[in-house]
Structure formats: C-alpha cells, structure tokens
Amino acid sequence: MTLTREDFVGVMKNAVSGLGLGADAAMVTFPIELFLPGSDIASVEARKCEFYDGLTRWRSELADGGAADTSLVSVHGTTFEDAFIKANNVMLAHLWGDGLPLLPPTRERVEWILRGSALPRAHVLGTFPPRGGVAKVETCAIALAMAGGRPEYLPVLVAAVDAFLDPESGSEQLQAASGSAFPVVIVNGPIARQIRLNSGFGCLGPDPKHPAGASIGRALRLMQQNVGGARPGVGTMANYGGLRYTNVVFAEDEDNLPAGWTPHATERHSFAPGQNAISLAFTNGAANIRRRGAKKETPAEDALQGMHRMADFMRVPNLAGLAGYERGTPGILMMPGVVAQTMIDLGWTKRSMREFLWEHSRIPAQDLRRAGGPAWIEIDASPIVRKSIDLDPWPITASPDNFILIVAGGGHPTNSYWLQGYSPRVVGREIAVPDDFERLLQEAKRALEVR
C-alpha cells in the first residue's frame, strides 16, 4: 500500500494498471501541504487505521480488475454539423481531446489512415506508460485520424510511438513526472519531403505548406494522454506541460548539410544515409538564441561570439536532465544550413563545435553549490553522475558527443535554437512504408496542391 498525495491518485492508478494490475490500489491520501518542509504530520497518526486497513481489509473496487476493450461511440445530430459538434463534445466529456477541434475517428477515416501502414492493424507496438493501454497500429491510426492526419503520415507516427515505448526512452517516468517533458521527433530520409514535413522556416510551428509535423505530433500527444493516461494534474504532474499540443516533429534539412556532415540518424543511430528514420528525445525547454553579431564583426568573430552565446544558454543547472547525463543528451541545438556552412568555411568542424560547447557550458562548482545542485547529483542512480560532482567547473553532460547538432530552420543566419534535454537516451527507429506508398503520395498531391 502507498502513502499518497490526494491529487496523485490518478498517477498511482496509472502506475498500477501499467504493471498489469487492476487500475486500483490501497492508498492513504493527504493534501499537498503535508508533504512540504516543516508540515504538521499529526494527521498521519490520526488516520493510522487507514494504513492498517490498507494492509488487511482493502479490496479493489473494480469488479473485474480491468477495463473494456476499444469500443465504438455513437452520436446523433439533425445535420452533419450538429453531429460533428456533438462528437467533439463527447470526446471532450470523455477527456479524450486537447481543446482544439478533433476529427471524429470514424471507421471510414481510420480505415483510410490505415492504408499508410506497412504493418497489420492489430500489430502491438507495446503498452503505453504509465496507464498501460495497449498501443496497436490501429490505435495510432485512431489518434492520427483525430489529429487531422493523413495516411502517408502514419509510418512516421508508428516509428515514433515504437521509439517512445522503448524503455530506453525514459517515457515510463517522463509521462507522469512534473518536469513537463515533451518528445521531439527528428526525421531523416526522403520521406520528410514526400509527406510535407518542415525542415526550414518555421519548422517548429504550424505551416500550411508543411502540415505533417503538427498532425503527427498532436496524434502522439493524444496517445500519451488517452492510451498512456497522461492527463494534466491527474495522470501527469507536469506543472506546465510545455509544447504539448503538437509536441515537436520536424525534419533535418539534409539538402543543406555541409559537405562531410552525415545526417543525424546516421551519426547518432548508425542508419544508412538516405534511410527513412526517426530519432526521439525528450526535452523540457525551448529557447531562441540570437546568434549573429550586431555591428562590424569579422566572420570569425561573428562565429565565435555566436558559439559563446549558445554555450551561455546551455550553462544552467538543468538537474531534471541528469537522467541523460551519461548517455542521453543535454539538448538539441538547431542551426540553419547557412550557419553550419559558414562555420565549416571558417575551419570549425562538428566535433570542434561540440567540444567548444561542452567546454564553455561548464558550471563553476561554487555556482552549482549556490543553486543546491550537488544534492541532486549525489542522489542520482548513475555512478558517472555522482562522480561528476568532483569536477570543477562541472560539465553539463558527460561527453561532447552527447550534444545533438541538427541542421534545420530557415536559411537565415540570425538565430539558432536550443531544446533543453530531459531524456535518458536518444532512441532511433527506421520508418517502414507500405508497398503502395507512392500511390498515397500521389493522392496527397492531388488533394493538397492547388490546381
């Protein structure tokens, strides 16, 4: 049995069902005030019999200890508009939505989306933490249908879900944790262009010319919430839930990689260049960095100052990211192709850039102590992390190789972008497309291009 905060009951039930038990547990719950420093804990004694009952008399309130299989829901309306609105109301009432309009995942729409799968609809990708809902290809198609997606997006979503469910991703903890982690999905390979995934101007935001990222990321978020149970304040304690409407799904700008630079999926996951693949990491922050200089800097000065400014953004006690200290990533640095090429022309290499960032983002030990950092480092499970406390200045990650450098964003030299890491590992997956994928692309071309 557990001693639990009142608002944490949903998290506990998710955790229990995720272990394959009925979604119920013996709990004694208290308000948050009891768990704060200096609290009055007399109520623990006053309610001691509840603990005793939890060990001796508790019984699950679930009749069969489980929940029903996926089912169909019906709404009726006098017009299509009426039925559509009612369907959206029902989805919100069931807590399946995100506040934006949803397309009802009708059989017809889901069947259409499933044309994009290379796998059978019943293929099980895994159980979605923490709730433990079974994620099949069909479950992905339902979410993508709700999110306004198209069949040709499904291969990317299936690969992203498969990576998300890999225990190495850290999703089991990050789904419920308070740190507002959100998954970032980086796509490499020709599929990015084929399905209209953005790698250039506005690649992290909505773009009607490149709508795929919003639908895929929103579908993943809907699965996190509905299949995984990560409902704000109930199933996930994410204080702010940053960037959770669409997560982050974009493509690396492979057309503008400097000569000799390999695609991210090749460098990080050893996939062959040209292979369709995704790379998934959790992050919990996003910052735009003014990279270029303002006056009469020489090219070398401009590059060096920009590197310092990027390192300055990274030099923070991101203690929530310690899980990725050893083999994850401190974050994802995005820079436009024009910047990457300029840096190469000035003699920088990808390696020297990583080493510079690693060296110049180190935090002086006295600053780390002032911020209470050592206490978090001391209780970390990794001996590598615990040992790092001896380093002064303290490096924000164990190795320069952990920095992810991505060429993406519009062809303009002013800004770069930093997605702060919160991920024990970076997980890669190949993307499998169905045999008739070209036909789907042609259908999308006819549907989405103005004639």
Place this chain on the structure above:
Amino acid sequence: MITLEFHDPCGRLETKQPHAPRLDSLEGKRLAFVSNEQWQAYRMLPLLKGLLERDFAGIEVLPIDTFPQGNALIGSEETAALVKRSGVDGVIIGNAA
C-alpha cells in the same frame, strides 16, 4: 438524422495479475517500508513505524533504510527482488506526491 460512429481512442487495458492478498491481521507480522526519501518521508515513515510497533503485538517492522531508497532505485527490479527475498508480509511505500 445523421449518425457518427467513432472509435474510443484509449486502447485496451490488460490485467495480467491480481493484487496481493491482504493480511488477516498485523499481529506477529513482518512489515517493511520502501521509501523515496522525498516529500517528508523521512518524518512520516518513522512515525508510522513507531505506531505499528506500539499497536500490534509481536510485529516486526524492518528499519526504514532496509531497502534501497530514492526515486531512481525503489522502482527497480532489483529492489523488488530484494523485498521478495526478505520474506516480509507487507510493504508500505511512500511518499507519492
């Protein structure tokens, strides 16, 4: 009349194992705590330990630090195996906040 029929998006839940049976009483039993050492657990769990020892004859409550502590360790398979090997009759886990 227009009817829209659509899928429940939540996915099936699979119940693979029953909850542990409850104890008939706490007298004479061996109990343990698994602590994440967070959220005032260092105060509340010793309080509960003392209450159990006072209220039930013959009860043995293992020291709070018998098993690995901290969020990173208490959920591991290794910790679960240690708890099983200890032969305790019941466990209180805290603090989930």
